[in-house]
Amino acid sequence: MSRFIAFLRAINVGGHNVKMDHLRHLFEALGFSSVETFIASGNVLFETPSKDVKSLETEIENQLREALGYEVATFIRTDAELADIANYKPFRQPELVAAAALNIAFLADALDDEARQKLMALRTEIDDFHVHKREIYWLCRKKQSESTFSNAVLEKTLGMQSTLRGVNTVKKIAAKYSASER
Numbered sequence: 001m002s003r004f005i006a007f008l009r010a011i012n013v014g015g016h017n018v019k020m021d022h023l024r025h026l027f028e029a030l031g032f033s034s035v036e037t038f039i040a041s042g043n044v045l046f047e048t049p050s051k052d053v054k055s056l057e058t059e060i061e062n063q064l065r066e067a068l069g070y071e072v073a074t075f076i077r078t079d080a081e082l083a084d085i086a087n088y089k090p091f092r093q094p095e096l097v098a099a100a101a102l103n104i105a106f107l108a109d110a111l112d113d114e115a116r117q118k119l120m121a122l123r124t125e126i127d128d129f130h131v132h133k134r135e136i137y138w139l140c141r142k143k144q145s146e147s148t149f150s151n152a153v154l155e156k157t158l159g160m161q162s163t164l165r166g167v168n169t170v171k172k173i174a175a176k177y178s179a180s181e182r
Helices: 020-028 053-068 079-087 093-098 113-120 151-158 167-176
Strands: 002-008 033-037 043-048 074-078 101-107 127-132 135-140 162-166
Touching (some): 002 162, 020 033, 020 043, 020 053, 043 167, 053 074, 074 079, 113 127, 162 167
Antiparallel strands (some): 033 043, 101 135, 101 162, 127 135
16 A cells, blocks of 8 residues: 555635545545545545556545535645655755745646746745745745735746645654654
8 A cells, every 4th residue: 555645725725614524534435545634724644555646636636626616636745755855955954944934835747947937036035946846845034924925826827736835734744654654
């Protein structure tokens, strides 16, 4: 069995409220086992014999659209990928210490050069970005409320969906469900 973490967009934001026991049930109905949620923001851990991530993402998106009545973009990572994401150092330590927040945007695919250039054009004295594999690390030097950057701006700029998580949430999930735990 492979263990995966699904990062879901539009769960418990913008009036789309979903109880975590209902969300677990929807994943179990797909035949997944060891289903758990981590905080109520659309982080679902599950096991399945399938290794086809794109197929799993589509299957979950279809199930959630049918059950919830709206689109829920799904971004899946293995527990090993998540450990790498959590341990990755996108900025120098002094920058991280001085920052107000570090967030990670999960994407379905890696950015091409054109999309990367568009993203980097959004840099300001408040916001900086680093791209690594299928993730964008967003360093916010002041309160996020002082920034003009958001997931909506990111999606419009790149022309693709994403979902954001705070680095602390990602690190907690990775620590709790590390590949070595198996």
